[in-house]
Amino acid sequence: MSDFPKFVEFHEEGMREGFQIEPQIYPIEERVELINALSETGLKHIQVGSFVNPKKVPTMADTPEMFSRINKKPGVQYTGLWLNESGFRRALDTPGIDLKGDLFFYASEGLARSNNNLSFDEMMTAQERWLDLYIENNIDIDSAGFMCCFGCNIDGDIPMSRVLQLIDFTNQLCKSRGVPLPTLLIADTMGWANPEQVKQRIGAIREKYPDARLAMHIHDTRGLGVANVYAALEMGVDRFDSSIAGLGGCPFAGHKDHKAAGNVCTEDSVFLCHELGIETGIDLGKLIEASQMAEKIIGRYLNGKVMHSGSLSHFRATA
Amino acid sequence: MSDFPKFVEFHEEGMREGFQIEPQIYPIEERVELINALSETGLKHIQVGSFVNPKKVPTMADTPEMFSRINKKPGVQYTGLWLNESGFRRALDTPGIDLKGDLFFYASEGLARSNNNLSFDEMMTAQERWLDLYIENNIDIDSAGFMCCFGCNIDGDIPMSRVLQLIDFTNQLCKSRGVPLPTLLIADTMGWANPEQVKQRIGAIREKYPDARLAMHIHDTRGLGVANVYAALEMGVDRFDSSIAGLGGCPFAGHKDHKAAGNVCTEDSVFLCHELGIETGIDLGKLIEASQMAEKIIGRYLNGKVMHSGSLSHFRATA
Numbered sequence: 072m073s074d075f076p077k078f079v080e081f082h083e084e085g086m087r088e089g090f091q092i093e094p095q096i097y098p099i100e101e102r103v104e105l106i107n108a109l110s111e112t113g114l115k116h117i118q119v120g121s122f123v124n125p126k127k128v129p130t131m132a133d134t135p136e137m138f139s140r141i142n143k144k145p146g147v148q149y150t151g152l153w154l155n156e157s158g159f160r161r162a163l164d165t166p167g168i169d170l171k172g173d174l175f176f177y178a179s180e181g182l183a184r185s186n187n188n189l190s191f192d193e194m195m196t197a198q199e200r201w202l203d204l205y206i207e208n209n210i211d212i213d214s215a216g217f218m219c220c221f222g223c224n225i226d227g228d229i230p231m232s233r234v235l236q237l238i239d240f241t242n243q244l245c246k247s248r249g250v251p252l253p254t255l256l257i258a259d260t261m262g263w264a265n266p267e268q269v270k271q272r273i274g275a276i277r278e279k280y281p282d283a284r285l286a287m288h289i290h291d292t293r294g295l296g297v298a299n300v301y302a303a304l305e306m307g308v309d310r311f312d313s314s315i316a317g318l319g320g321c322p323f324a325g326h327k328d329h330k331a332a333g334n335v336c337t338e339d340s341v342f343l344c345h346e347l348g349i350e351t352g353i354d355l356g357k358l359i360e361a362s363q364m365a366e367k368i369i370g371r372y373l374n375g376k377v378m379h380s381g382s383l384s385h386f387r388a389t390a
Numbered sequence: 391m392s393d394f395p396k397f398v399e400f401h402e403e404g405m406r407e408g409f410q411i412e413p414q415i416y417p418i419e420e421r422v423e424l425i426n427a428l429s430e431t432g433l434k435h436i437q438v439g440s441f442v443n444p445k446k447v448p449t450m451a452d453t454p455e456m457f458s459r460i461n462k463k464p465g466v467q468y469t470g471l472w473l474n475e476s477g478f479r480r481a482l483d484t485p486g487i488d489l490k491g492d493l494f495f496y497a498s499e500g501l502a503r504s505n506n507n508l509s510f511d512e513m514m515t516a517q518e519r520w521l522d523l524y525i526e527n528n529i530d531i532d533s534a535g536f537m538c539c540f541g542c543n544i545d546g547d548i549p550m551s552r553v554l555q556l557i558d559f560t561n562q563l564c565k566s567r568g569v570p571l572p573t574l575l576i577a578d579t580m581g582w583a584n585p586e587q588v589k590q591r592i593g594a595i596r597e598k599y600p601d602a603r604l605a606m607h608i609h610d611t612r613g614l615g616v617a618n619v620y621a622a623l624e625m626g627v628d629r630f631d632s633s634i635a636g637l638g639g640c641p642f643a644g645h646k647d648h649k650a651a652g653n654v655c656t657e658d659s660v661f662l663c664h665e666l667g668i669e670t671g672i673d674l675g676k677l678i679e680a681s682q683m684a685e686k687i688i689g690r691y692l693n694g695k696v697m698h699s700g701s702l703s704h705f706r707a708t709a
Contacts, residue, residue, distance in 0.1 A: 222702065227709025263702060265665040266620050293702075294658030294695030295665075298617040301585050330691070330698040339613030346584040346614075372649070372691055376613030379649040383541065383582060383612075390546025 076309035078350045081337055082116040082286075083109055085365065087131070087152055088334050089318025091121060093369070096130050101368045103140045108361040109315065110144040113353040114337075118150050119168075122158035138167040154187075156204070163208065171213035172205030174198045174253070176237045178217055181225030182260070195240050202248055214286060215241045216256040220272060222263025229263075231275055238276060254284040254310065259299065262292020262332075266302035273306040286310035289335040291317060291374070296335035297343055304347065313337040316362040317374035336375040338362050342382055355382050395628035397669045400656055401435040401605075402428055404684065406450070406471055407653050408637025410440060412688070415449050420687045422459045427680040428634065429463040432672040433656075437469050438487075441477035457486040473506075475523070482527065490532035491524030493517045493572070495556045497536055500544030501579070514559050521567055533605060534560045535575040539591060541582025548582075550594055557595060573603045573629065578618065581611020581651075585621035592625040605629035608654040610636060610693070615654035616662055623666065632656040635681040636693035655694040657681050661701055674701050 086106060090097065109117055119141065120134030134151060143149060148169040153159045162168055176198065177183035180191040189197060198215075205212055219226070220234045238255060245252050255276065259269075273285060287303045289296050289311065300311060312334065319333030338358045344351050355377070362378035405425060409416065428436050438460065439453030453470055462468060467488040472478045481487055495517065496502035502513040517534075524531055538545070539553045557574060564571050574595065578588075592604060606622045608615050608630065619630060631653065638652030657677045663670050674696070681697035 292699045298620045301617045
């Protein structure tokens with residue numbers, strides 16, 4: 072029935088998704104220590120921060136300094152996020168960053184307007200400019216991300232046809248520039264997805280693009296995060312964005328009081344994979360320690376589960 | 391692929407599982423108010439408390455008084471738990487209780503010994519006495535519960551053969567007394583299950599006992615609770631034990647510091663069902679209000695997700 076991948080790749084986003092929406096700026100030493108701990112877990116992709124307007128998002132103002140302070144472990148990619156050209160230029164000027172080009176589409180026009188003041192069509196054509204910028208700067212295109220593929224607090228339910236329209240556009244765009252179709256990153260930005268919908272939508276995309284690599288960005292807003300990871304694994308998805316300790320949350324999704332759950336939790340998802348016999352290259356024990364460190368830094372109870380209960384390895388060893 | 395039930399029944403256990411392991415006794419007025427709120431949600435099965443040794447579990451000492459104080463809503467069953475004959479006698483003497491007979495088996499001998507000082511065989515034969523007691527007192531047998539069907543902190547992984555051995559014993563026992571096989575309540579007492587294992591084990595039981603009604607008791611200890619509910623739904627399971635706000639936790643599973651997650655969360659599981667198009671007869675909005683009331687009474691952040699984020703109905707209505 073299931074078609075699990077043999078190996079799943081996790082892209083750790085807690086340093087950005089989590090710390091970005093905090094009301095306070097935590098000492099850079101502590102955040103650097105946390106990244107260094109994450110580097111020792113076996114994670115190969117760590118998003119360090121974002122290059123956004125420091126006045127608007129002061130918690131991310133020292134992202135360039137973070138790159139200069141962390142111990143870069145060979146084999147690990149340390150990435151950053153930008154949303155406009157001035158941010159991209161700052162990233163280009165940051166020593167030590169692993170640059171990769173990501174395209175961003177909104178399946179929700181409401182969110183495109185609210186985030187970027189763009190119409191649906193303008194948002195699509197804006198990505199042409201990004202693709203050309205990456206090509207000009209010799210930056211590989213890593214992924215095309217599609218926000219709100221399952222629903223949106225502004226636009227409500229999102230039809231599958233709109234998701235496919237965006238993917239078709241991306242495919243045509245990449246063809247026109249002679250670059251391969253990047254990983255298609257299907258995002259549940261506001262926690263609307265349920266596992267059946269994940270199976271149906273991933274299935275529909277796979278049917279039309281059987282050779283594309285699919286990834287998912289999942290939020291646990293309404294408690295279905297790990298169930299959605301499981302459904303995606305059943306559909307063969309082998310790459311996930313996630314956050315240690317379940318850090319994060321979309322600031323546009325009413326998460327400002329920190330009570331609503333954030334991104335799907337890395338260690339809980341890794342635990343799921345390992346229990347299903349899927350390899351991740353990650354040392355779950357070390358990942359749990361990093362999550363506990365995150366909880367200590369942030370200073371309040373965080374939503375991860377395995378970080379509080381421990382995995383099963385100890386019990387299996389002593390049974 | 392999936393064979394979802396049309397209607398799923400939730401048995402609310404938060405009042406027992408949750409309040410039983412708290413270090414303090416909350417005012418009875420507040421607990422009564424919470425049960426009264428739960429009664430208005432559409433839940434048809436509410437476990438009020440347990441008849442255990444008041445000296446050992448003082449938080450449950452006033453269970454009989456709870457029954458006399460709550461507003462019993464017609465159509466709702468208000469039940470209690472007992473683990474020994476003196477507890478059963480107290481339940482028999484409690485006005486207002488809906489008595490139903492449950493058998494309890496441990497797939498883990500370690501837990502049987504630690505909880506009841508019984509060997510595996512003694513634990514099985516002890517259930518003969520319970521069945522006879524229920525028959526003597528004209529109490530219908532509601533379920534046979536099988537603890538630790540997926541693993542145990544003491545015994546480690548539990549072979550499926552042992553679970554089937556217990557079910558076979560139950561089947562023979564019921565036949566010998568001329569009573570129908572009750573609902574088989576498959577419990578993941580310590581949070582060891584993963585969704586594939588749920589599918590395999592529920593599938594194996596269904597294959598051998600195609601006419602039996604199956605229920606599950608799921609803990610969210612390691613974050614897979616809702617994913618396990620989803621897997622069980624895929625296998626047609628139509629009855630779940632759960633706790634509002636994710637209250638609870640097994641005191642034998644190292645949950646004493648309240649950081650580890652408890653039972654699978656009722657409102658998150660109900661949200662899952664509704665998103666999958668499965669009816670529950672429950673008003674999710676009212677259930678969320680009851681969970682928020684529980685958080686207010688207990689006075690610390692509770693693990694439920696939908697209770698903090700809200701469901702999607704508001705967004706769908708305004709989109």
